[in-house]
Amino acid sequence: MPHSYPALSAEQKKELSDIALQIVAPGKGILAADESVGSMAKRLSQIGVENTEENRRLYRQVLFSADDRVKKCIGGVIFFHETLYQKDDNGVPFVRTIQDKGIVVGIKVDKGVVPLAGTDGETTTQGLDGLSERCAQYKKDGADFAKWRCVLKISERTPSALAILENANVLARYASICQQNGIVPIVEPEILPDGDHDLKRCQYVTEKVLAAVYKALNDHHVYLEGTLLKPNMVTPGHACPIKYSPEEVAMATVTALRRTVPPAVPGVTFLSGGQSEEEASLNLNAINRCPLPRPWALTFSYGRALQASALNAWRGQRDNAEAATEEFIKRAEVNGLAAQGKYEGSGEDGGAAAQSLYIANHAY
Amino acid sequence: MAHQFPALTAEQKKELSEIAQRIVANGKGILAADESVGTMGNRLQRINVENTEENRRQFREILFSVDNSISQSIGGVILFHETLYQKDSQGKLFRNILKEKGIVVGIKLDQGTAPLAGTNKETTIQGLDGLSQRCAQYKKDGVDFGKWRAVLRIDKQCPSPLAIQENANALARYASICQQNGLVPIVEPEVIPDGDHDLEHCQYVTEKVLATVYKALNDHHVYLEGTLLKPNMVTAGHACTKKYTPQQVAMATVTALHRTVPAAVPGICFLSGGMSEEDATLNLNAINLCPLPKPWKLSFSYGRALQASALAAWGGKAANKKATQEAFVKRAMVNCQAAQGKYIPMGSSSAASTQSLFTANYTY
Numbered sequence: 199m200p201h202s203y204p205a206l207s208a209e210q211k212k213e214l215s216d217i218a219l220q221i222v223a224p225g226k227g228i229l230a231a232d233e234s235v236g237s238m239a240k241r242l243s244q245i246g247v248e249n250t251e252e253n254r255r256l257y258r259q260v261l262f263s264a265d266d267r268v269k270k271c272i273g274g275v276i277f278f279h280e281t282l283y284q285k286d287d288n289g290v291p292f293v294r295t296i297q298d299k300g301i302v303v304g305i306k307v308d309k310g311v312v313p314l315a316g317t318d319g320e321t322t323t324q325g326l327d328g329l330s331e332r333c334a335q336y337k338k339d340g341a342d343f344a345k346w347r348c349v350l351k352i353s354e355r356t357p358s359a360l361a362i363l364e365n366a367n368v369l370a371r372y373a374s375i376c377q378q379n380g381i382v383p384i385v386e387p388e389i390l391p392d393g394d395h396d397l398k399r400c401q402y403v404t405e406k407v408l409a410a411v412y413k414a415l416n417d418h419h420v421y422l423e424g425t426l427l428k429p430n431m432v433t434p435g436h437a438c439p440i441k442y443s444p445e446e447v448a449m450a451t452v453t454a455l456r457r458t459v460p461p462a463v464p465g466v467t468f469l470s471g472g473q474s475e476e477e478a479s480l481n482l483n484a485i486n487r488c489p490l491p492r493p494w495a496l497t498f499s500y501g502r503a504l505q506a507s508a509l510n511a512w513r514g515q516r517d518n519a520e521a522a523t524e525e526f527i528k529r530a531e532v533n534g535l536a537a538q539g540k541y542e543g544s545g546e547d548g549g550a551a552a553q554s555l556y557i558a559n560h561a562y
Numbered sequence: 563m564a565h566q567f568p569a570l571t572a573e574q575k576k577e578l579s580e581i582a583q584r585i586v587a588n589g590k591g592i593l594a595a596d597e598s599v600g601t602m603g604n605r606l607q608r609i610n611v612e613n614t615e616e617n618r619r620q621f622r623e624i625l626f627s628v629d630n631s632i633s634q635s636i637g638g639v640i641l642f643h644e645t646l647y648q649k650d651s652q653g654k655l656f657r658n659i660l661k662e663k664g665i666v667v668g669i670k671l672d673q674g675t676a677p678l679a680g681t682n683k684e685t686t687i688q689g690l691d692g693l694s695q696r697c698a699q700y701k702k703d704g705v706d707f708g709k710w711r712a713v714l715r716i717d718k719q720c721p722s723p724l725a726i727q728e729n730a731n732a733l734a735r736y737a738s739i740c741q742q743n744g745l746v747p748i749v750e751p752e753v754i755p756d757g758d759h760d761l762e763h764c765q766y767v768t769e770k771v772l773a774t775v776y777k778a779l780n781d782h783h784v785y786l787e788g789t790l791l792k793p794n795m796v797t798a799g800h801a802c803t804k805k806y807t808p809q810q811v812a813m814a815t816v817t818a819l820h821r822t823v824p825a826a827v828p829g830i831c832f833l834s835g836g837m838s839e840e841d842a843t844l845n846l847n848a849i850n851l852c853p854l855p856k857p858w859k860l861s862f863s864y865g866r867a868l869q870a871s872a873l874a875a876w877g878g879k880a881a882n883k884k885a886t887q888e889a890f891v892k893r894a895m896v897n898c899q900a901a902q903g904k905y906i907p908m909g910s911s912s913a914a915s916t917q918s919l920f921t922a923n924y925t926y
Contacts, residue, residue: 405780412777413773456826457787458824459824459825460823461855461856491825560572
């Protein structure tokens, strides 16, 4: 084996590691506000609002004008490109408002999925071309972390070995390029919840995918201490007839992570997928109460699960802005508690009663 | 991906996981007494004792007949095939003596190295043929764990990708077969210290090797909670002119492990390689004091570093039995302390005096 050629200097590593730790400091998680123009179209049409640049700006303003209460529960915000250069009504750039709250600014850098020929509808993700130059510019413009989403799905024959390998590889290339530019890469290998598979199947697939991701990151000389992972929780498929408790979801999720995610990774920030706001909080809470040793922070990087109520309260009306912001702050605080296992649920008996529902992990 | 076909039932997993945890509980470690006939020849020659079966039996008898309190520091003993079927002078089987002391009995399973053609004198390991049947028989004969030593070396073009992949694959096959037969596999991918490379290079190689090992274990559906790892510590090559402190060895070692070894692995039991008894203990202690996340037990699986003084004290004479046993018990006890970060070397004021020498891990 040839001598190693260090990818990063000691100073570069320290900067990356400090940023990552800042984002997942105890009780903090990420607001994923990086919906593309197309995704925002869906969200806004659901509340009868036209998908214009101004409306998207007004909506993000609702979120970003949250007061200092969010400082203790939001460690990072992921922006879409357009939003990174938008300002509030007073002409203050959104980036500055967020940074002034001590929150780290992040940027979505992938360019969406493309098909993998010869597979059963599987995809990889594009966006590597010119990525280094884009990252350098984003870093100048205030971004300290990035996000790249890969997508896998469970069916009879998927995810295939090719899909797993290819997506793991592009994630590793993206991560390597980010780090070269002082940007912490959030690595997101999402396994969709579509399908009727059970919890065990999702756990099995998640373990295979994550093992491949971490092998690829190692092969590409990525500095794990300066990364974050954004995985799906281990859940049954949407169409699965069996219902599982948050404790079962938690045990399956933490077991899968313990078998694949090296302790050097400072934090795991779960995506919420199709979960409701409350479900996403309850599951995160159960994960943080799981009796298995967990060497990484386990927190949130939620889009819909932080914004659904806020969006609904806003409905495009300036008069509703304050009430909508309150809805967002409420979910942020609840998830901040859940990230510490301190959420008592909306009125139900959380604590000790739930603890006993954990099934020993050798059953997983 | 095809549906998963579970390799182990919940009961099998529980049994394996309990054995593994028992071996490394409370600072306990492993006595590697599995020297082959040839290797014992080397040891005995140095104390001018003839390498006969009886002499080998006598030495092992002295070690195994120490006071029962040995089970507070020794959780497992690895035996060579011959020794598994030997008895003490009263006709009692060694393996029963050990079990009655509450020590788990293990067996060396590999059958030595074989060359890899087309490489710079690299090797793989043999022993897979009929391994399942051998494991089943050993299990009946009272054995609960196995050991298999793969060897990699650092040199020009070494370890090559082929050597790393092939040894990782053989380790994973061995581990899978062990678990099918109720044996906990100790996975030993030793990167030998021969050479003049520095600490950083050993760390780089160790990380590459371990990442490949854990990918292979995942590919082969090995249940990590029912395994143990036996790696080299990260050290400079024997011929390296630069000297490093135990704290530097510890930081490099734990950094490498926490980038590659999943938290699900219950214990890491270091080999001592060519280290002196005292260095092996000092390094293990520093490792346990290292301020990085360490979700696995960090203990010992020492051969020479537990037996060198005992062998010297014995000299082949029955009259030296007491001195031999004292020497062995002493090393067992200090290593158990070291496995808890509680070893205070003779002449030093306190544990605190060693703590401050850690360099921040971002330089690794």
